[in-house]
Amino acid sequence: MPIDIPPTLTISTSNEPVFTAAGAWVVNALTHGDRLKQLSAELSKAMVLNNAQWDLRQINNLDHVGAQTLWSAWGKKRPKHLIMQPAHEGIFERLELVTAMPLPVVPKPRLTRTMQLGAVVLGFFAHLLSFSSLLGQLMLDLGRFAQRPWKGPWKELSANIYRMGAQALGITALVGILIGIVLSYLSAQQLRAFGGDLYIVNLLGMSIIRELGPMLAAILVAGRSGSAITAQLGVMRVTEELDAMRVMGIPHGFRLIMPKVLALVIAMPLLIIWTDIMALIGGMISAEALLGMSPAFFIYKLPDAVPLLNYWIGLGKGATFGLLIALIACHFGLRIEPNTESLGRGTTSSVVISITVVIIADAVFAIIFSKVGY
The missing domain is CATH 3.30.750.24 (STAS domain)
Known part of the structure; x- marks a missing residue:
């Protein structure tokens, strides 16, 4: 048929x-x-x-x-x-x-505690190896830049300094003034009870210049600029721009990583000076309102209350924090896989780990310079 x-x-x-x-x-x-x-x-x-x-x-x-x-x-x-x-x-x-016929049930792999611990340890060493490779490449790029500075990425460096430094002046000034007011207000309440009004200059000067100023600036930069660096490199990975640069023979480290690291190392000490000034201004405002201490007297007593070495310690912290934040942000940005889920996860991890490392580094500074600057 x-x-x-x-x-x-x-x-x-x-x-x-x-x-x-x-x-x-x-x-x-x-x-x-x-x-x-x-x-x-x-x-x-x-x-x-x-x-x-x-x-x-x-x-x-x-x-x-x-x-x-x-x-x-x-x-x-x-x-x-x-x-x-x-x-x-x-x-x-x-x-x-x-x-x-029943549908096949794929059993989920059951990981023992030992296997989970092993996965965490292997992941840590994988991150450590990648970070060491990034740091080594940065040293090579800095050597190349020092030998031929006229061929360096000056435009990228200046653009990153502007984005990470100049554009962060507003938020750091606001947070600095508020922290100075709060710290001065709380300190004045206690010092007035013991008749130690004059020591508010010592308390504000040492705490802001040596500790709070660098820490506040570092945390704000880690959340603002660190996340931006990771997101930028991650988007370049998702859109295959990094692969295109490699095909064209443009080195990632010299054109992308080194300008960001140098810019943050330069911008962080300047931001710390700015944050210190704003926080001290906030403290002076609060001290005048609560204790009747004039700003002129506050400024006159500040050099005697805070030795000059503390300024250099704060600036050294700033350069170190900037280096750590930039390296961690670039490390997680380069490890992002070409999908949006990895981009969000990598940006979050970058900010969290940057802030954690900054706090650990500040603790190390406090231990090393525990008997210096007082």
Whole structure:
């Protein structure tokens, strides 16, 4: 018999509804024109009738696509009243077996505590190796820059100093003034009770210039500039700009990493000086309001209360914090995979780890210079 007879489905409702399928129920015939759409509309009517009779004896050709179409219309089970050719019985038997077969359950890998600890340790050493490689490449790039400074990335360096330094003056000034006011207010309450109003200059000078100024600036820069560096490198990874630079022979370290690190090392001490000044201004305002201490007297007593060495310690902290923040931000930016989920996770990790490392470095400074500058 010919196999190109169009598939049809007729409904007779003399006594009980009887659906008669005829023609070639094969993929070529079903997908020709709008036949599959028309048959689907007729089969949707059949799904409502549970006790309908089905006559498939007039189907002259049937493949798995046609059988699956009917099987889905039956709700993936045989109708109670079904007549078909013996040659087509095997296809529906296989569909019954597949439907009854449970879906394979893929067991989730169970990691023991030792395996989890091992994964963490291996991840730590992988980060350490990558960070060491980044630091070594930075040293090579700095040597190349020192040998031929006229060929250095001066435009990138100045642009990064502007973005990381000049554009951060507003937020650091605001936070510095507020911290100075709060610290001065709390200190004045205690010093007034003991008659030590004059010592507010010593307290504010030492705490702001030596500790709070560098820490505040570093935390703000880590959240602002560190995240921006990681996000910028991550987006370049996602958009394959880093691969394009490698193809064109443009080194990542010399054009991307080194200008950012140098810019933050230069900008951080300047931001710390700015933050110290703003915090001391806030402290002077609060001291004048609470203790009646004039700003002129505050400025006159400040050099005697705070030895000059403390200024250099604060600036040294700033350069160190800037170096650490820039390296960590670049490290996580280069490790981002080409997808948006990794970009968000890497940026978050960069900020958190930068702030943590800054606090640890500040503790190390406090231990090393515990007997210096007092």
